[in-house]
Amino acid sequence: MSKYEPLREHLARLTDVVWAAKLNEVEGIIGSNLPKSAREHRTWWANSGGSLVHQNAWLDAGWRVERTDLTRDVIVFRRQLIGGTGVTSRSSAAKSPQKIAEKRLCKHMASLRQPATVTLRTEWTVLGDVAKTPCSNTAIPRDAGVVRFATLDGDDVKTVIASAASVQQLYRSIRMEMKGMEGNADCMTGKSIIEAGGFEADTPIECDVVKSGNAWLLTDGRGRKANLDDATERSLVAQLLYLQELQSGRSAKLIKD
Numbered sequence: 639m640s641k642y643e644p645l646r647e648h649l650a651r652l653t654d655v656v657w658a659a660k661l662n663e664v665e666g667i668i669g670s671n672l673p674k675s676a677r678e679h680r681t682w683w684a685n686s687g688g689s690l691v692h693q694n695a696w697l698d699a700g701w702r703v704e705r706t707d708l709t710r711d712v713i714v715f716r717r718q719l720i721g722g723t724g725v726t727s728r729s730s731a732a733k734s735p736q737k738i739a740e741k742r743l744c745k746h747m748a749s750l751r752q753p754a755t756v757t758l759r760t761e762w763t764v765l766g767d768v769a770k771t772p773c774s775n776t777a778i779p780r781d782a783g784v785v786r787f788a789t790l791d792g793d794d795v796k797t798v799i800a801s802a803a804s805v806q807q808l809y810r811s812i813r814m815e816m817k818g819m820e821g822n823a824d825c826m827t828g829k830s831i832i833e834a835g836g837f838e839a840d841t842p843i844e845c846d847v848v849k850s851g852n853a854w855l856l857t858d859g860r861g862r863k864a865n866l867d868d869a870t871e872r873s874l875v876a877q878l879l880y881l882q883e884l885q886s887g888r889s890a891k892l893i894k895d
Contacts, residue, residue, distance in 0.1 A: 649699035
């Protein structure tokens with residue numbers, strides 16, 4: 639039996655489509671050290687097969703080496719077949735609807751498991767000092783958006799990020815709370831913002847808003863405008879802006895509508 643037979647068996651048992659293996663992990667599976675050439679030459683990890691017993695180990699299991707990164711001691715294997723020759727024959731897999739479904743799902747999962755980068759691009763509209771900007775100001779949108787309230791905390795700035803189904807209603811609630819108009823249902827959100835931010839009614843509080851149409855979600859370079867009328871998507875934008883505040887080193891709180 640080839641010393642690489644345990645590697646073939648290991649690959650045949652895997653259910654993933656891609657396996658990124660460290661060289662010492664491979665050595666642990668085969669129970670011995672890899673030859674020096676395996677750590678120095680990419681050709682050792684080719685998919686030629688033939689008389690090369692170590693390559694036949696992954697080829698017979700239905701896998702191929704997709705990428706080698708010997709500077710980091712990493713080898714990336716990718717599945718070519720559902721089940722290797724020692725586990726499931728292709729003829730039996732073809733007859734089983736479950737196996738066919740598994741194969742189709744694996745193909746989809748390969749793309750789903752690729753690294754993804756989600757970014758947010760926004761443009762803030764300045765509303766200014768809450769104490770000085772009345773609720774009737776035309777810059778305050780009536781529709782949904784994400785609002786940022788900011789005040790001084792010593793020499794630093796602390797903020798509260800809040801998502802709102804109606805920016806004007808949210809803005810009105812904090813104005814009423816600052817004026818001490820208690821007992822109104824609209825003031826509940828304003829009260830929670832004041833308490834979360836530790837704001838004082840007699841200190842300046844600046845307000846900015848991300849209005850509908852001024853937020854874009856980008857995934858791997860492809861983007862679209864965020865739908866702030868959708869509560870789930872609006873909450874996502876608010877959370878990303880909140881994380882940006884934290885990453886900028888500011889003390890911040892997040893309020894969800």
